[in-house]
Amino acid sequence: MPTSTTLQDRQDIADLMTGWVHRDQGRWDRLRELFHPDARIEITWFEGAASDFVDASARMATTDLRTKHLVTSPTVTFSADGTRAVSETNAVIVAENSSLGLGCNGHNRFIDRIERRAGVWRILDRTSVYDFATFTFPAGIAEIDPEVVARYPREYGALAYLLDRSGFPVLRTFATKGSELEHAIEKSAFAWLGEQALD
Template identity: 65%
Template sequence: MDSYLADRRAIDDLMTGWMRRDLAQWEAMRELFHPDGIIEITWFRGLFTDFVDASARMGTSDLKTKHVITNPAVTFHEDRAIAETNAIVVAENGKLKLGCQSHNRFYDRIEKRNGVWRIVDRRSIYDMGSFTFPCGIVDIDADTAAKYPPEYAALAYLLDKSGFPVAGSFATKGSALEGELKASALQWLEDAR
């Protein structure tokens, strides 16, 4: 039981460690993933090390973000785990006088290597989102917003208008992509040796 609690605590710390991004603590953020770890979210697909560098560049832009993270639901199998973590992304571009709130779930594959738990693959499943208007209502280009599924349209629109284009399709609540993502992760979990 002590081992389970220690493992669980380590994974909880990885999930809540995402606040390091909001605090621009880039070196601490690098510790969340194994060196070969990958991430796929609206505006970035690739190695996590490259994501940290891209996030640092985003941090100097007009776009500001805050992530509110909950405790994860975790499934273990030997030295592998899957964590599904509710999150709220709060974003705002002061220059555009526009913001958004995006409710998503991080879906992570996590491995314990040399006694250390780290993320190896992070994906996001988008549940819902909406625009916010910190200084009063501003016009939204409805055609641009309509390019994206409603679950992440507000976030994608704000990213796009802030210079971080969104390409591709991403899992949304109840979508076929969510089903495929989860089935693949469960197979990966079962394949642990």
């Protein structure tokens, strides 16, 4: 028999998503608490263990690159037994490198595998799909090398360019809206969730 999920389950998962504010505010211990110890994360500038991502984020915070994330409420699908969930969450990445006088706004969606262990929901796997990105110019028009921007998919070219110029290179192609990579991420996530899913 399927296990029913509660409004509290949905709120707990929503709190995990909006908990990304801890990264923006440099609350590294609280950011670490969003993830299970064996969690992984794959985004433009980092792939690996979530615990290492927290450490890398702390190092990024000491550079001229600053970021802020605007995160919406997630859509959540639960497994039939109520112990797993897949969520999709819209976000806006606002970034700026003060020494370059250059910034960007990147629109993405986090696709998360979330698991309840000992009654506590935490993220087990986080990936990102990129929808589109644009440059911003906080100190006036800055020079951009269009050939470098063109190396990346248009959906996150501005973000990748800023990351690369800031010392955080984007080393492979990531999922974009409607891409085969996006479909593969979703297919894998829902296979992990199980066929008898509950909305």
